[in-house]
Amino acid sequence: GAGVSQSPRYKVAKRGQDVALRCDPISGHVSLFWYQQALGQGPEFLTYFQNEAQLDKSGLPSDRFFAERPEGSVSTLKIQRTQQEDSAVYLCASSFRRLGNEQFFGPGTRLTVL
Amino acid sequence: EDQVTQSPEALRLQEGESSSLNCSYTVSGLRGLFWYRQDPGKGPEFLFTLYSAGEEKEKERLKATLTKKESFLHITAPKPEDSATYLCAVEGGGSYIPTFGRGTSLIVHP
Numbered sequence: 330g331a332g333v334s335q336s337p338r339y340k341v342a343k344r345g346q347d348v349a350l351r352c353d354p355i356s357g358h359v360s361l362f363w364y365q366q367a368l369g370q371g372p373e374f375l376t377y378f379q380n381e382a383q384l385d386k387s388g389l390p391s392d393r394f395f396a397e398r399p400e401g402s403v404s405t406l407k408i409q410r411t412q413q414e415d416s417a418v419y420l421c422a423s424s425f426r427r428l429g430n431e432q433f434f435g436p437g438t439r440l441t442v443l
Numbered sequence: 444e445d446q447v448t449q450s451p452e453a454l455r456l457q458e459g460e461s462s463s464l465n466c467s468y469t470v471s472g473l474r475g476l477f478w479y480r481q482d483p484g485k486g487p488e489f490l491f492t493l494y495s496a497g498e499e500k501e502k503e504r505l506k507a508t509l510t511k512k513e514s515f516l517h518i519t520a521p522k523p524e525d526s527a528t529y530l531c532a533v534e535g536g537g538s539y540i541p542t543f544g545r546g547t548s549l550i551v552h553p
Contacts (some may be wrong), residue, residue, distance in 0.1 A: 371530055371543030372487070385540065419484050431477060434486030
């Protein structure tokens with residue numbers, strides 16, 4: 330596709346449920362980032378992949394959050410035992426190079442935990 | 444720790460009323476400063492990258508400038524379709540992780 334796609338666009342989960350959020354980056358993009366964006370805030374870094382390698386996961390808020398990109402393209406962010414504080418928009422972004430490069434963002438997945 | 448502060452938090456303009464948005468940053472060894480536009484319900488859309496002090500870039504009614512401590516996004520004769528949140532992000536030091544500001548919400552009234 331022409332841009333970064335994410336699915337689902339909206340997800341409502343009951344507290345304690347597991348969720349999986351998918352990101353399809355632009356073909357050929359080496360870098361992939363996941364961000365969490367709360368209302369009225371800028372995106373907050375969660376984790377970074379260079380191809381299939383997860384080089385940084387320092388932004389993941391707890392061990393309930395897990396991300397993978399097994400073949401260096403599609404990535405999945407999984408949240409186990411969701412809590413209300415996990416409610417946010419989860420953004421995925423990809424870029425062609427590693428450093429100093431503009432990022433192309435997907436539309437985001439809005440997660441609401443009841 | 445890298446910090447990015449954007450001001451004002453919100454700005455209301457009349458159509459045609461030019462203004463500027465500010466992004467102040469502290470980072471050791473700036474590698475790039477990025478401006479993005481974000482419309483409600485959408486992901487940020489890339490506008491500009493600035494790499495060194497003195498650099499300027501333009502696109503339609505937008506012009507971005509950079510000094511060693513801050514960047515400005517100048518909006519000339521804005522139109523209602525320029526209404527959006529404008530985000531600034533910096534990348535530098537030993538990190539490849541951009542740090543985003545909280546954004547400036549711009550509303551342009553017809």
